[in-house]
Amino acid sequence: MCDRILVMVKGKIVKALDRADFSQEALLYWATSTEVPLKTIKAESSEKQVSRSRTKGFSFSKFLKRWGTIAGMVLLFIACGIAAPHFLAPSNLFNVLKQGSVLALIALGLTIALISGGFDMSVGALSQLTSNLSAGLVAGGLATSLTLLTGGLVGLGVGALNAFFVVLLRMPPFVATLGTMFALMGATLAYNKGQSFTLADKPEFFTMGQGYIGPIPIILVIVVALVMVLLLFLKRTRPGLHMYAVGGNPQAAVVRGLNKSASIVLSFMLGGLIVGLSGVILTSYSYGASAVPASLDFLISALAAAFLGTTFNRAGQLDVLGTVVAAIFIAAINNRLILNGVSNLVLPGIQGLILVLSIIPGVIRKKGIGQVTIF
Amino acid sequence: MSKQSIPAESQDANRVLNQDPALSSPGRKSGGIGTLLREHLPLIGMVLVLIGGGTLEPNFFLLANLSSVAQQSSMLIIIAIGLSIPMLMRGVDLSIAQVTDATALMAAALVAHNQPVILAFVLPILLGLFIGVVNGWLMGYVGVPAIIGTLGMMFIVRSGELIYSKGSQPQILFALPRSMTAPFLFIAQGTLGPIPMILIVWIVIAIGMYFLTKTTVFGRQMDAVGGNVTAAFLSAVNVKKVFAGGFVLSSLMASLAGITLASWTGIAVPRGAESYLMEAFVAVYLGTVTTKNGQISVLGTVIGALFVGALNNQLTLLGLGAAERNILNGAFVLLAMAIGALRKKRR
Numbered sequence A: 001m002c003d004r005i006l007v008m009v010k011g012k013i014v015k016a017l018d019r020a021d022f023s024q025e026a027l028l029y030w031a032t033s034t035e036v037p038l039k040t041i042k043a044e045s046s047e048k049q050v051s052r053s054r055t056k057g058f059s060f061s062k063f064l065k066r067w068g069t070i071a072g073m074v075l076l077f078i079a080c081g082i083a084a085p086h087f088l089a090p091s092n093l094f095n096v097l098k099q100g101s102v103l104a105l106i107a108l109g110l111t112i113a114l115i116s117g118g119f120d121m122s123v124g125a126l127s128q129l130t131s132n133l134s135a136g137l138v139a140g141g142l143a144t145s146l147t148l149l150t151g152g153l154v155g156l157g158v159g160a161l162n163a164f165f166v167v168l169l170r171m172p173p174f175v176a177t178l179g180t181m182f183a184l185m186g187a188t189l190a191y192n193k194g195q196s197f198t199l200a201d202k203p204e205f206f207t208m209g210q211g212y213i214g215p216i217p218i219i220l221v222i223v224v225a226l227v228m229v230l231l232l233f234l235k236r237t238r239p240g241l242h243m244y245a246v247g248g249n250p251q252a253a254v255v256r257g258l259n260k261s262a263s264i265v266l267s268f269m270l271g272g273l274i275v276g277l278s279g280v281i282l283t284s285y286s287y288g289a290s291a292v293p294a295s296l297d298f299l300i301s302a303l304a305a306a307f308l309g310t311t312f313n314r315a316g317q318l319d320v321l322g323t324v325v326a327a328i329f330i331a332a333i334n335n336r337l338i339l340n341g342v343s344n345l346v347l348p349g350i351q352g353l354i355l356v357l358s359i360i361p362g363v364i365r366k367k368g369i370g371q372v373t374i375f
Numbered sequence B: 001m002s003k004q005s006i007p008a009e010s011q012d013a014n015r016v017l018n019q020d021p022a023l024s025s026p027g028r029k030s031g032g033i034g035t036l037l038r039e040h041l042p043l044i045g046m047v048l049v050l051i052g053g054g055t056l057e058p059n060f061f062l063l064a065n066l067s068s069v070a071q072q073s074s075m076l077i078i079i080a081i082g083l084s085i086p087m088l089m090r091g092v093d094l095s096i097a098q099v100t101d102a103t104a105l106m107a108a109a110l111v112a113h114n115q116p117v118i119l120a121f122v123l124p125i126l127l128g129l130f131i132g133v134v135n136g137w138l139m140g141y142v143g144v145p146a147i148i149g150t151l152g153m154m155f156i157v158r159s160g161e162l163i164y165s166k167g168s169q170p171q172i173l174f175a176l177p178r179s180m181t182a183p184f185l186f187i188a189q190g191t192l193g194p195i196p197m198i199l200i201v202w203i204v205i206a207i208g209m210y211f212l213t214k215t216t217v218f219g220r221q222m223d224a225v226g227g228n229v230t231a232a233f234l235s236a237v238n239v240k241k242v243f244a245g246g247f248v249l250s251s252l253m254a255s256l257a258g259i260t261l262a263s264w265t266g267i268a269v270p271r272g273a274e275s276y277l278m279e280a281f282v283a284v285y286l287g288t289v290t291t292k293n294g295q296i297s298v299l300g301t302v303i304g305a306l307f308v309g310a311l312n313n314q315l316t317l318l319g320l321g322a323a324e325r326n327i328l329n330g331a332f333v334l335l336a337m338a339i340g341a342l343r344k345k346r347r
Helices: A024-032 A035-054 A059-083 A090-115 A123-139 A144-168 A173-192 A203-210 A218-236 A238-248 A250-255 A260-285 A295-310 A320-339 A347-364 B006-019 B033-039 B041-056 B063-072 B074-088 B096-112 B117-142 B146-164 B178-189 B197-215 B217-227 B229-234 B239-265 B275-290 B298-317 B322-346
Strands: A004-009 A012-018
Touching (some): A059 A320, A090 A123, A090 A238, A090 A295, A090 A320, A123 A144, A123 A173, A123 A260, A123 A295, A144 A203, A144 A260, A144 B322, A173 B275, A173 B322, A218 A238, A218 A260, A238 A260, A250 A260, A295 A320, A295 A347, A320 A347, B041 B275, B063 B197, B063 B298, B074 B197, B074 B217, B074 B275, B074 B298, B096 B146, B096 B275, B117 B146, B117 B239, B178 B197, B178 B239, B197 B217, B197 B239, B197 B298, B217 B229, B217 B239, B275 B298, B275 B322, B298 B322
Antiparallel strands (some): A004 A012
16 A cells, blocks of 8 residues: 555654565564664764764863853953952852842752753742742741741642643643643732732741841751752662653663653652742742742743753753852842842843853754754 | 653654645545534634633624724734744744834834834834844754743843833833824724724735745745654755744744734833733644644634634633633643643544
């Protein structure tokens, strides 16, 4: 009936059989072979490899690639200090660290979701929802611990919902989290009715975001502790390493017998938990919750931090430590610009630039086009 | 993140195969009323939702109201068509509503400063094309994942807008003398005989884009890139150029929508058009359930956009606000994708 048969193994076309070549044996040979497809694919992509090997050599460009971002950041930092001496004053430095910490928390949640190959559009919306929710709860007289618990549970629930759509319904993470993002934005609006919450006179609750231990902001302590726990979890425990494996190469991970679904569920829920808590801390930090819909603003800051963080290590890997450093760097830039009298109208554009520039080194070697799984 | 899972790729192969009429299953030919119903179930569902909403608020069915829905939805339809073009190729353009916003502001500012009306049409389109070319270069040639690149572009454009308007001061046209603004406002507020111009605008654009995607070489190449980029590359499609072209087209659509928006409302408020992004996504994803294979198509997108527009109209008539609209929109995206997932499983 047909003039050719394409044999596919694990979603890859391994062989096109012409009508003349076709026999049941040949079909089965190609369909069951596991070694051959790799060779075929390699042959096809040998052209790519040639071009890749050509980029090697010339150590200065290599050096620039490896250390360029960090050097650039340090230079920028020093330039900032020279231009505005107040910038490097200890009080301002701790201010920067404090400002960066809120962003770092959201970015950490996003990084966890990204590590296992997911994508989470809903982080900003979730953070804003729990921020508004906790403001309302605290205003209603709920204890700080219970407010944190509520924020964490809401985050866990949203993470579980995202995981449900992605794992059970097999939606691409982008679409699933886009849907939950819209729904969460609506829920926030329904809860606060477009009104901001301003909290006053809740010293116990404000300690979390605004308190100090000696000269060190408590919020920074929270972030550092969280990073240490996450580093331990991601680099030293089995589930954490599995998350990296699934994100790096899902097919290989499945072949090696890892439970891909479990890793994805875990990463969405863990990410959701952190982002949910970040909303509560944000409220404590800013003495209330804003009604300005800032979901996408939070998202782009967090994405910029996560991808800027990948430029620090050689493999271009997502890394919680890198994320936090990058988040604080972004906060420092914002702080610096405001100190210099640049209006905050420029800030979104700068974050957009940082985001695009920081992802370019990672993708430019791949020589692909920017397709994403949206469908 | 372009991590491709195994099932996603095999589905793509199915999609490509199904496009060839000779290869699609012959069993479907017997078009009984049952199969007809089953194939158009989502469409029927949409109509039922609207009828259900209409019974709560009968004013919805007034001819004047329905016609106003078709006119109000124009901008959404044009933006959604624009968004559907990169999405056809598994890209996405998050900057699209922001470009609409910026071009609307530019057009309104040009008219308000008494520039020749032709400039108010040409310059915003050039701005849209420029942003589209930068987007296309980033996504097509550099290889930045489309979510990241266009999100970055969205915020860069937003910054530019805010700086220009000194923190979102609107450009108001309707308060200006009519003699100054009339030629510009005609494009959306005028009528050609009995037909409102704005209807003509979106219908012409929709028909143009329909034929571009269905009958031209570029349209077929876009299908190929969306179906299987390696196969497209091996069949001598200039993958990078086609992918980049999608972003130029989407930004062009965005600028057309921006001009229409400024002309229709007679005012351009910076960041006023941003909510179109969300609605355009809903329109595109809802549009996929109206087609048999769950593909993105111009026609489906137009249907989806009209549905979103009609639903917004009903919610407004019922006195419900942005909160309910957001929640419903989110639910519709998830529902549309869930239906798509279930159908794929059955096949």
